[in-house]
Amino acid sequence: MELINNQYLIQNIPVQKIAQSYGTPLYIYNSDKIVNQYHRLCNAFAPLNIEVKYACKALTNISILKLLHQQGAGIDAVSIQELKLALHAGVPPEKILFTPNCVDFEEVQQAISLGVHINIDSISILEQFGQKYGSKVPCCIRINPHILAGGNANISTGHIDSKFGISILQMRHMLRLIESLQIKVIGIHVHTGSDILDLEAFLRGAEVVFEVAEHFKQLEFLDFGSGFKVSYRQGDIATDVEALGKRFVPIFQDFCKRYGRQLALWFEPGKFLVSEAGYLLVQGNVVKTTPATVFVGVNSGMNHLLRPMLYDAHHEIFNLSNPSGTKRIYNIVGYICETDTLGADRQLADVREGHILCIKNAGAYGFSMTSNYNSRLRPAEVLVHEGKAHLIRKREQFEDLLRHQVEFEF
Ligand SMILES: Cc1ncc(COP(=O)(O)O)c(C=O)c1O
Numbered sequence: 001m002e003l004i005n006n007q008y009l010i011q012n013i014p015v016q017k018i019a020q021s022y023g024t025p026l027y028i029y030n031s032d033k034i035v036n037q038y039h040r041l042c043n044a045f046a047p048l049n050i051e052v053k054y055a056c057k058a059l060t061n062i063s064i065l066k067l068l069h070q071q072g073a074g075i076d077a078v079s080i081q082e083l084k085l086a087l088h089a090g091v092p093p094e095k096i097l098f099t100p101n102c103v104d105f106e107e108v109q110q111a112i113s114l115g116v117h118i119n120i121d122s123i124s125i126l127e128q129f130g131q132k133y134g135s136k137v138p139c140c141i142r143i144n145p146h147i148l149a150g151g152n153a154n155i156s157t158g159h160i161d162s163k164f165g166i167s168i169l170q171m172r173h174m175l176r177l178i179e180s181l182q183i184k185v186i187g188i189h190v191h192t193g194s195d196i197l198d199l200e201a202f203l204r205g206a207e208v209v210f211e212v213a214e215h216f217k218q219l220e221f222l223d224f225g226s227g228f229k230v231s232y233r234q235g236d237i238a239t240d241v242e243a244l245g246k247r248f249v250p251i252f253q254d255f256c257k258r259y260g261r262q263l264a265l266w267f268e269p270g271k272f273l274v275s276e277a278g279y280l281l282v283q284g285n286v287v288k289t290t291p292a293t294v295f296v297g298v299n300s301g302m303n304h305l306l307r308p309m310l311y312d313a314h315h316e317i318f319n320l321s322n323p324s325g326t327k328r329i330y331n332i333v334g335y336i337c338e339t340d341t342l343g344a345d346r347q348l349a350d351v352r353e354g355h356i357l358c359i360k361n362a363g364a365y366g367f368s369m370t371s372n373y374n375s376r377l378r379p380a381e382v383l384v385h386e387g388k389a390h391l392i393r394k395r396e397q398f399e400d401l402l403r404h405q406v407e408f409e410f
Pocket residue numbers: 055058076099157191225226227228268269270271272364
């Protein structure tokens with residue numbers, strides 16, 4: 001979003017106009033940003049055979065899946081429903097990786113019948129998979145390397161207490177099963193959930209993956225998951241993907257030489273592709289001065305953006321309606337009957353009731369974590385593409401709250 005002549009614009013469209021046309025609360029996505037991020041990542045690792053599997057849990061709107069598929073991306077799906085959404089969006093099964101956690105084997109079988117790549121993340125599923133399919137269906141193995149390279153322990157998934165992946169300490173057990181049941185392993189997957197801020201830490205982690213990979217002779221790809229950090233507040237360090245690519249490409253190439261085959265490199269970014277492209281527009285309903293602070297109560301809350309409450313995540317907020325107003329300190333809170341603070345002690349240009357506030361970095365884990373808590377309705381979603389705003393999800397209506405209820409007749 002750019003500020004030009006005191007007006008915020010996305011692809012030259014005044015954002016205020018989009019808010020007027022579609023109402024608030026409203027999610028808006030800028031397709032240019034998504035497309036640029038996708039190509040940035042591909043270019044950073046260009047000499048390699050890189051495949052980007054968009055972790056669609058970040059934002060599952062079909063139009064976003066189509067947009068990324070059109071650019072060449074595959075999909076990382078964590079549930080059979082995400083997988084079906086990806087197929088619905090036209091992504092071919094061979095471009096989809098199914099990475100579920102703690103699912104019934106029945107769900108894995110369904111995914112196999114749909115022809116996608118399967119990522120196995122427990123000894124139990126590996127055993128059932130081997131017994132049923134042997135070498136007939138190739139698979140990928142999700143390893144837990146027990147690396148916690150900084151970042152937020154709530155979102156890290158590779159540490160010793162994590163439920164994700166097969167522990168690297170269970171290597172012997174895993175190899176026994178693979179050999180006895182003749183399982184064909186074509187990929188190794190690691191997603192530590194740690195932000196890649198320190199390139200050295202990432203490269204050390206990569207060495208662990210290479211060591212694991214040496215045990216498997218039929219590999220076709222190595223999947224390094226995600227960890228691409230974007231900036232959520234001013235001064236935040238983001239992953240420098242270009243610098244990472246420069247360091248990582250020769251190391252990966254060396255490994256492939258040692259391994260004796262050119263492997264594909266897979267990544268599964270979510271945030272990196274869609275976080276900064278998304279904004280949540282809300283309206284200031286009430287400006288309330290208390291002895292302690294000035295609250296702006298908005299027509300949204302944790303039901304529309306859970307990250308601040310779930311992860312203590314910081315999202316920048318600004319006043320879209322009054323770009324040049326005098327800065328004042330506010331607590332921006334939701335209308336939910338919980339303490340749903342979207343931002344505390346924030347400097348915003350003078351807020352009046354009815355002003356539209358814009359919450360940044362709302363593209364990833366924004367809409368996809370929405371709920372109907374307090375029987376509130378989910379917002380609409382708009383995609384700005386090629387200089388035009390397109391509605392890509394209708395605002396929920398009261399009838400949606402009743403849709404699946406079965407009324408008992410007393
Ligand atoms: C297996 C896996 N891959 C990729 C991702 C995407 O992570 P991010 O949105 O941080 O890029 C996640 C996030 O939870 C994940 O669990």
